[in-house]
Amino acid sequence: MSFIATPLSMHFEEPLPLQGGASIHHYDLAYETYGELNAERSNAVLVCHALNASHHVAGVYADQPRSEGWWDNMIGPGKPVDTNRFFVIGVNNLGSCFGSTGPMHTNPDTGRVYGADFPVVTVEDWVDAQARLLDRLGISKLAAVLGGSLGGMQALCWSLRHPERLAHAVVVASAPNLNAENIAFNEVARRAIVTDPDFHGGNFYDHGVVPRRGLRIARMVGHITYLSDDVMNQKFGRQLRDGLDLKYSTQDIEFEIESYLRYQGDKFSDYFDANTYLLITRALDYFDPARAHAGNLTRALAASRAKYLLVSFTTDWRFAPSRSREIVKSLLENQRRVSYAEIDAPHGHDAFLLEDPRYLGVMRSYFESIAKEFA
Amino acid sequence: MSEKSTIEAIARLVPEGARVLDLGCGDGALLSYLQQERGCSGYGVELDDANVLACVRRGVDVLQLNLEDGLAMFGDNSFDVVLQIDTLQHLRNAEVMLRETARIGRLGIVAFPNFAHWPNRLSVLRGRMPVTRRLPYQWYDTPNIRVGTFKDFEVLAHKNRLSVRDAFGLQGGQEVRLLPNLRAGTAVFCLEHV
Numbered sequence: 371m372s373f374i375a376t377p378l379s380m381h382f383e384e385p386l387p388l389q390g391g392a393s394i395h396h397y398d399l400a401y402e403t404y405g406e407l408n409a410e411r412s413n414a415v416l417v418c419h420a421l422n423a424s425h426h427v428a429g430v431y432a433d434q435p436r437s438e439g440w441w442d443n444m445i446g447p448g449k450p451v452d453t454n455r456f457f458v459i460g461v462n463n464l465g466s467c468f469g470s471t472g473p474m475h476t477n478p479d480t481g482r483v484y485g486a487d488f489p490v491v492t493v494e495d496w497v498d499a500q501a502r503l504l505d506r507l508g509i510s511k512l513a514a515v516l517g518g519s520l521g522g523m524q525a526l527c528w529s530l531r532h533p534e535r536l537a538h539a540v541v542v543a544s545a546p547n548l549n550a551e552n553i554a555f556n557e558v559a560r561r562a563i564v565t566d567p568d569f570h571g572g573n574f575y576d577h578g579v580v581p582r583r584g585l586r587i588a589r590m591v592g593h594i595t596y597l598s599d600d601v602m603n604q605k606f607g608r609q610l611r612d613g614l615d616l617k618y619s620t621q622d623i624e625f626e627i628e629s630y631l632r633y634q635g636d637k638f639s640d641y642f643d644a645n646t647y648l649l650i651t652r653a654l655d656y657f658d659p660a661r662a663h664a665g666n667l668t669r670a671l672a673a674s675r676a677k678y679l680l681v682s683f684t685t686d687w688r689f690a691p692s693r694s695r696e697i698v699k700s701l702l703e704n705q706r707r708v709s710y711a712e713i714d715a716p717h718g719h720d721a722f723l724l725e726d727p728r729y730l731g732v733m734r735s736y737f738e739s740i741a742k743e744f745a
Numbered sequence: 746m747s748e749k750s751t752i753e754a755i756a757r758l759v760p761e762g763a764r765v766l767d768l769g770c771g772d773g774a775l776l777s778y779l780q781q782e783r784g785c786s787g788y789g790v791e792l793d794d795a796n797v798l799a800c801v802r803r804g805v806d807v808l809q810l811n812l813e814d815g816l817a818m819f820g821d822n823s824f825d826v827v828l829q830i831d832t833l834q835h836l837r838n839a840e841v842m843l844r845e846t847a848r849i850g851r852l853g854i855v856a857f858p859n860f861a862h863w864p865n866r867l868s869v870l871r872g873r874m875p876v877t878r879r880l881p882y883q884w885y886d887t888p889n890i891r892v893g894t895f896k897d898f899e900v901l902a903h904k905n906r907l908s909v910r911d912a913f914g915l916q917g918g919q920e921v922r923l924l925p926n927l928r929a930g931t932a933v934f935c936l937e938h939v
Contacts, residue, residue: 695818702788
């Protein structure tokens with residue numbers, strides 16, 4: 371049984387300067403909190419979300435029993451990130467389609483929907499917006515910032531951009547930047563969306579349509595990369611959907627994997643915003659803390675003060691263990707405190723969201739050790 | 746090998762406040778002791794999931810890496826002390842790892858089961874591979890893929906141009922300095938670059 375989560379929203383008036391040079395004002399951040407902030411305000415854990423997630427990290431909404439948060443196996447009473455001890459904050463990023471101000475909202479300066487005009491936001495921008503939310507909540511220092519994948523990049527960014535404001539950075543299934551192959555996958559996804567005839571240069575809201583075909587293909591490509599070859603073979607193999615016979619068609623669904631990908635694509639295109647997908651994949655492409663240091667990650671991480679836990683999964687080929695080890699190496703060169711778990715899990719990148727006793731055990735133990743620090 | 750007396754005997758070789766890398770750190774007991782009793786800092790390297798978990802639980806910084814993949818992650822002389830306690834015997838590339846230990850640490854401390862300990866010799870004389878408290882496995886299911894002796898290691902250290910700063914045996918947690926090759930179940934070497 372999960373607890374009841376309540377979505378909240380905070381409105382901000384003061385302009386937020388963005389990395390791209392623009393600034394944004396009159397924006398809302400959607401967020402949720404679980405557990406109680408202690409008297410010293412020292413037990414807060416910020417959870418940063420990945421690509422298609424949101425502030426709804428754990429628990430269920432009242433009257434929606436199947437609405438578990440996306441990290442409900444990790445966060446809650448008695449769970450690895452124990453909300454009996456920690457005050458957990460989930461926050462939805464700017465540009466998202468899940469409650470925080472994004473492309474489908476009205477631009478107060480023009481009175482029109484942002485659409486393609488929503489400014490390009492970066493991981494740094496998200497972190498700065500999150501910092502303002504914490505200011506409002508009266509939290510000057512976090513016990514930990516936790517995130518997986520793109521969320522892990524935010525956790526890493528937090529530790530460099532606001533080093534005095536967190537004690538621990540927990541970076542799961544992440545990387546110090548995307549490699550060319552990753553950017554290539556993002557580009558395929560973006561081209562699928564922008565070349566959809568229903569995209570209308572990003573202003574499809576005015577036309578009452580959604581670039582569904584593009585979103586479907588973007589999701590199919592993404593989904594393939596989140597799984598491992600082994601898991602995909604195990605789940606689908608070469609199974610045919612309609613029994614044993616080939617249909618000698620080229621456009622029908624014949625293999626089970628085709629059916630699955632189309633289902634995932636359809637589901638995604640029902641709820642995800644095309645402009646948001648473009649923005650988020652761009653933020654992923656851009657993230658590279660070493661860029662300002664001529665590519666030297668060790669110099670970039672010199673700003674860090676936090677203690678780190680990094681976790682990677684052996685079959686994750688999108689954010690491979692070697693990418694996490696780059697971060698570990700640079701932290702070692704800066705003589706920072708760091709632990710690193712390389713979980714031998716079969717599931718690929720998606721493993722960071724799944725049940726794995728070794729993974730959840732490491733997370734539980736690490737958060738127990740954090741809890742001891744402020745107990 | 747995490748008996749208290751053994752941990753203490755090894756810890757005495759580690760200077761106060763040293764920055765330590767413990768290769769094959771097991772459950773982190775030694776590092777935890779070094780942190781608490783000798784003001785050391787550092788990391789353990791460990792492959793086994795349960796051991797990694799035990800380290801995290803103790804608050805020992807641990808890196809889950811396979812030593813057989815090499816130690817390129819660690820820079821030259823980046824640690825005061827590199828420990829290799831009961832690790833050497835599990836490694837395929839034992840000689841490389843010994844050289845790496847010397848490259849990464851200003852001081853290397855290596856301990857391993859001494860196969861020349863007299864009960865082992867007796868057992869082999871009787872025609873059987875030894876099964877003892879220190880070498881508790883049958884020959885066909887032992888995780889120890891290298892068995893060497895106190896004297897063998899001296900030769901290997903010299904071959905790799907490492908100078909032996911100190912060497913002794915350990916038996917029941919006590920230092921053995923007289924005939925350690927015969928009288929001690931564990932060989933301990935403290936090494937420096939020449």
